Amino acid sequence: MAPTTRTAERLDRKTALVQAAYRAIAAEGFEGLRTRDVADEAGVNVATLHYYFPTKEQLIRGVVEYTMGRFRSTLESRAASSDQLRSHLHAVRRLIKNEPQLGIVMGELALRSARDPAIARIMEEANGAWHRTLRALLKRAAREGSVHPELDTDDVAALLMATLTSMTLPTVASGPRIDQALRQLERWLGVNRSRPSN
Template sequence: MVGGVQGERRDQLVAAAFRRVAEMGFEGLRLRQVAEDVGIDHSTLHHHFATKQDLVGAVAEYTTRHFWAAAPQSAEPAAALREHLAALRRMIEDRPDLLVVTAELDLRGRRDPAVAAAMEHHEAGWREVLTGVLAAGAAQGVWARPVEPVVATELVIATVKGVRLTPRVAAQAFEQLEALLIGGASGNAEGERQ
C-alpha cells in the first residue's frame, strides 16, 4: 500500500467498500456511496482506483490478507493442521464479515474472470502452505490414512468455504475434518498415538 495521506485514504476506501459488500453484497457496492462513507467526492475516488474492478481487487486482497493470521506455525504437521483449523474456527466466530465477503468474492468470481484471478492469486499462498503441511505429514506418516496433499488441501479449503454458509456447524465440521485427516477424536489423536 502507498504510504502517507494517499495510502491512508486508499485504505479507508478499501475498508468502506469491504463494509458495503459485507452488508449488502456486490449489488450494494456503489462507488459514490463508498466515497461518501470516507468523506470525499466521487471523482476523488478515481484518483485511488481507476475502475470499480480495481477497487474490487483491492477488497479481495484486503479480505484474504486477514486469513494470513490463521497460517499454521507449528513445525509438526498434525499440530500445524490442528492450530490452522482452530484459527479458522475462531475467525468464523469472530469475523463473520470476512466470511460474507469471501463468499461474495467467490460467487462473483464465477461470473467475473478478473475477480476469479484475484482470488486465485490471493489464495495461492494458502494452498501452498496447506499442501506443504499435508505433504510433510504424509512423508512422516502422521495422517490417519494415506493422503494426497493437493486433494486434501482442496478438502480443507472446501470445508472452510462450505461452513461460511452455515457457520453454526463450523466447529463440528472442523472436528470431523480433523478426525478424518489426523484420526481419533478431535484433540485426542496425539495422545492415542503415544
C-alpha cells in the same frame, strides 16, 4: 493523529476508501455497493473517491487485494510443531468467526469470479497456494506419524479446502454445523486433542 507526509495521507485515504467498500460489500453485497455510500463512510466526497479510484471497477480491485491479503496473512501462520495442521484449521475457523465480514466478502468474491476473469485468476492462484500449503502440512504430519501415512494428501487437502471454504457461506458459517464438520475432520485425521495420534 495526522499522518506526517502527503504519501502517508494518500495511503490512508486510499485504505480508508477500500475498507469502507469492504464493509459495504460485507453488509449489502456487490448488489448494494454504491460509490456515494463508500465515499460518505470514508468521510470524503464522491469526486475524491474517483480521484483515487477512477472507476468503481478499480475500487473493487482494491477490495479484492485487501481481502486476499487479509486471508493470506492467516494462511502463513507459523505454528510450532507437529499439530500445525490442527492449528491451521482452527486459525481459519477463528478468523471467520472473529471477522464474519471476511467470510462474506470472500463468498461474494468467489461468486463474482464466475463473471470476472480477473477475480477468477486471483482466487485460483490463492487456492493453488493454499492447496500446496495444506498438502505440505499433511505430508509432514504423515512423516512425523501424526496422521496415517497412506492418505492421499491431494484428496485430503481438497477436502479440507472445501470444508473451510464452505464457511464463506452464511448458511454454513452461522450454525453449529461447521464446528461439527471440522471436529469430524480432526477425528478422521487423528489430530484431535482428546485422542492425540495413532
